[in-house]
């Protein structure tokens with residue numbers, strides 16, 4: 001099963017992806033983590049993306065698509081993947097569809113964590129003071145949010161048209177969010193899942 005965990009930066013995708021992978025044995029593919037690992041290793045790729053990431057901009061589609069393809073090939077026996085922070089552009093979403101199709105698979109479900117911008121900004125301020133992650137500084141975070149709204153949010157109609165998007169309340173406690181996500185996955189496994197978007201769409205817009 002292939003799940004895309006969708007949402008703005010700091011919505012809690014990484015936390016939830018880890019909980020799901022533990023429960024289902026899926027593999028988490030987090031492009032942000034892969035890029036940070038490349039930086040930490042001092043590789044050419046890491047050097048190339050460092051400035052872009054610190055500024056809060058998106059690295060090129062080619063780079064992240066190649067990272068994902070590499071992982072799909074390296075984990076052929078995986079029971080499923082949780083895509084976390086990927087795709088972030090329409091080009092990436094189309095590339096993911098094509099990559100999975102070439103492997104006889106598809107995206108089964110896209111789960112959007114709905115969290116409003118004020119909450120995100122508060123969360124990131126706290127994270128910046130505790131962890132000092134460079135791209136959490138207020139200027140970079142503003143750019144990250146803008147990039148999300150401009151380049152990533154268009155994926156919502158893209159996946160809605162495919163009938164794959166389900167929205168959950170990302171403002172709830174971590175455990176409550178996990179329960180909501182688990183309900184979506186269980187319904188998929190049983191084959192009775194109905195995508196659900198209308199409630200949050202009204203509050204936050206598409």
Ligand code: AMP
Nearest residue numbers: 009031032053057058059064085086088
């Ligand atoms: P994240 O940890 O997912 O918030 O990602 C941290 C940074 O890595 C982002 O702000 C981007 O600079 C870069 N990045 C991660 N995933 C992607 C992606 N799918 N497309 C482009 N850039 C990405």
